[in-house]
Structures are given as structure tokens and as C-alpha cells.
Amino acid sequence: MTMMVDPEGSIKAYAPAGGEVDDEVDTDIGRGDPPRRGREAWPDLARRKPLRRHARLFAIRSPISTRSRWILTTLSVAVPLVAWYVLSASEIVSPTFLPSPLKVWAAGLDMAQSGSLATDTWASVQRVLIGFGLAVAVSVPLGILMGSFQAGQSFLEPVIGLLRYLPASAFIPLLLIWLGIGEPSKVAILLIGTVFFNTLMTADAVRLVPGALIDVSYTLGARRGEVLRKVVVPHALPGMLDAMRVNAAAAWNFVVVAELINSESGLGYRITRAGRFLQTDKIFAVLVVIGVIGLTMDIVLRVARDRVGKWVA
Numbered sequence: 001m002t003m004m005v006d007p008e009g010s011i012k013a014y015a016p017a018g019g020e021v022d023d024e025v026d027t028d029i030g031r032g033d034p035p036r037r038g039r040e041a042w043p044d045l046a047r048r049k050p051l052r053r054h055a056r057l058f059a060i061r062s063p064i065s066t067r068s069r070w071i072l073t074t075l076s077v078a079v080p081l082v083a084w085y086v087l088s089a090s091e092i093v094s095p096t097f098l099p100s101p102l103k104v105w106a107a108g109l110d111m112a113q114s115g116s117l118a119t120d121t122w123a124s125v126q127r128v129l130i131g132f133g134l135a136v137a138v139s140v141p142l143g144i145l146m147g148s149f150q151a152g153q154s155f156l157e158p159v160i161g162l163l164r165y166l167p168a169s170a171f172i173p174l175l176l177i178w179l180g181i182g183e184p185s186k187v188a189i190l191l192i193g194t195v196f197f198n199t200l201m202t203a204d205a206v207r208l209v210p211g212a213l214i215d216v217s218y219t220l221g222a223r224r225g226e227v228l229r230k231v232v233v234p235h236a237l238p239g240m241l242d243a244m245r246v247n248a249a250a251a252w253n254f255v256v257v258a259e260l261i262n263s264e265s266g267l268g269y270r271i272t273r274a275g276r277f278l279q280t281d282k283i284f285a286v287l288v289v290i291g292v293i294g295l296t297m298d299i300v301l302r303v304a305r306d307r308v309g310k311w312v313a
Helices: 066-089 101-114 115-150 150-163 170-180 184-206 211-219 222-256 267-276 280-308
Strands: 002-005 011-014 024-026
Touching: 002 024, 002 066, 002 222, 066 211, 101 115, 101 280, 115 150, 115 184, 115 222, 115 267, 115 280, 150 184, 170 222, 184 222, 222 280, 267 280
Parallel strands: none
Antiparallel strands: 002 011, 011 024
């Protein structure tokens, strides 16, 4: 095949010995310009606009000032409250279903003065502390075992991975048969609802311990128990506390379910009783109390994590 360039700048292919033309290839070359080959034929990269400097407030993982942090924190609370007040004052939603913040505050003061709020709060806090405390006491050793030893992971992870998908509320009939209608059945619901998730999250925190730290510890003469006590557990402790923060919130969700079982006190019991008489102001007041207690527990665990985890960062 013979390649020739005609006067218009097109490349034509001719078959040898008087054959017909097989193909005709048009190019964008001008007269007398040689065809571009190799890297020279690659198109030019598009020019990008120069980067703009973003405000530090919207920069990814960039620290912000203390003043900005306090302003945003205040807005996160003030905006929902203002929206709640405006929505209730406009009566777009019936006051029976959405009481105003002032009415909720008055209902809370009324329950506090009668003493029922303090009694119910202490009953729920007791159940959460006992049930979630037992869950932590069981899940932390199991999580360390699963995260540190392949044998422990192979033996425990399949059954725990299966049990965590079983809803705790489905165990209520069995718990009533096994433990009766007293406090043990309520505590057991909290235990079942949080122990499996906390075990797996603790194991994940232990697996994040760098293998180099463990190897160096063995090189320096540390034994297995010393590696666990002085390397693995201290390094994984901040992650364990983060897991407790997440599952403490789940414990407060389950306490409402637990207090449906023949309870005579507790915040969940108070919500159920108020709902029977459409006392939505009392329901909102109890929800606010649960939120404040849960936030307090979260802050305590977060401060503990920051204190014990300074050296990890």
C-alpha cells in the first residue's frame, strides 16, 4: 500500500500494481505541515482555573476559632427552639399534638415539684447504669479477645454477628417467662440490646493497634500478658470509649422499651402513661430530660476519651 498526500492536505492510500484505493484518511494538517505522531499528537490539557482560598470555616478538617465554635454550638440549639416556638405559636399544628416550649417547661416544673420526675429519672438511670454496665463488663473482655487473637475471632464472631441482628424487643416474651416481670427482665433487655454491638466495636478498636508496636514490645522482651496490658489495651482504650458513647445512646432507647413491662416508675413509664391521656406536654418534657441526661453521659465519656487518648494522637 502506498501513502500519498494530495494538494488539499489529505492522506490517501493506494494499492500497489494499479489496485483500487482501500481507504482515505483525512487529517487536520495544513499544506506542508508534517503529521503529528506519538506524544505530539496528544491533545493539550485543559487549563484549570486557579484555586480560590476558602474560608477556614468551610475548609476540610481545618480548626476553627473558639468564638466560631461557640457561635455554631449556640445556633445548633437556638435554631430548633425558635422553629419549635414559631411552629407552635402559628398553630399550624394543633397544640394537642405540638405544645409550645413554654407549656412543656410548665409541665416539667409541675412534675418536678410533685416529685414524680425525680423518682422516674432515678429509676431509669439505675436501669441504664446496671444494664449497660453489665454489657460493658461482658463486651470489653470479649472484644479484646476477638481483636487480639485470631482464634477468638474465629470462635466468637460468627455467633455474635448472628445475635446482633436479633431485635431485643423480640426477647420480651421469653424474658417474662424466664425472669418474671420484675427488674431482672428490664435489665436483661438493656443487656441484650447493647452487649453484641459493643463487643464488635471493641474488637474493631483493638484491631487498629499497629502491629509494629506489638512487634517492638516482643523484641524488647515483653510477654504476652504485658503486651495486652501495657500496649494493646491502652492504645485501644479511646476507641473503646467511643464505642461506649454510641451504645450508651442505644441503652437509653431500650430503657423505654424495658419500662413497658409492668413498670410503676421510670421515664419510659411516664411517657406511656402521659400518652394515654394525650398529655403531649409531659411527653415532650420527659424527652427533654432524657436528652439532657444522654448528652451529659456523652460529654463525660468524651472527656474521658480525650484525657486517656492524648498519647495515641
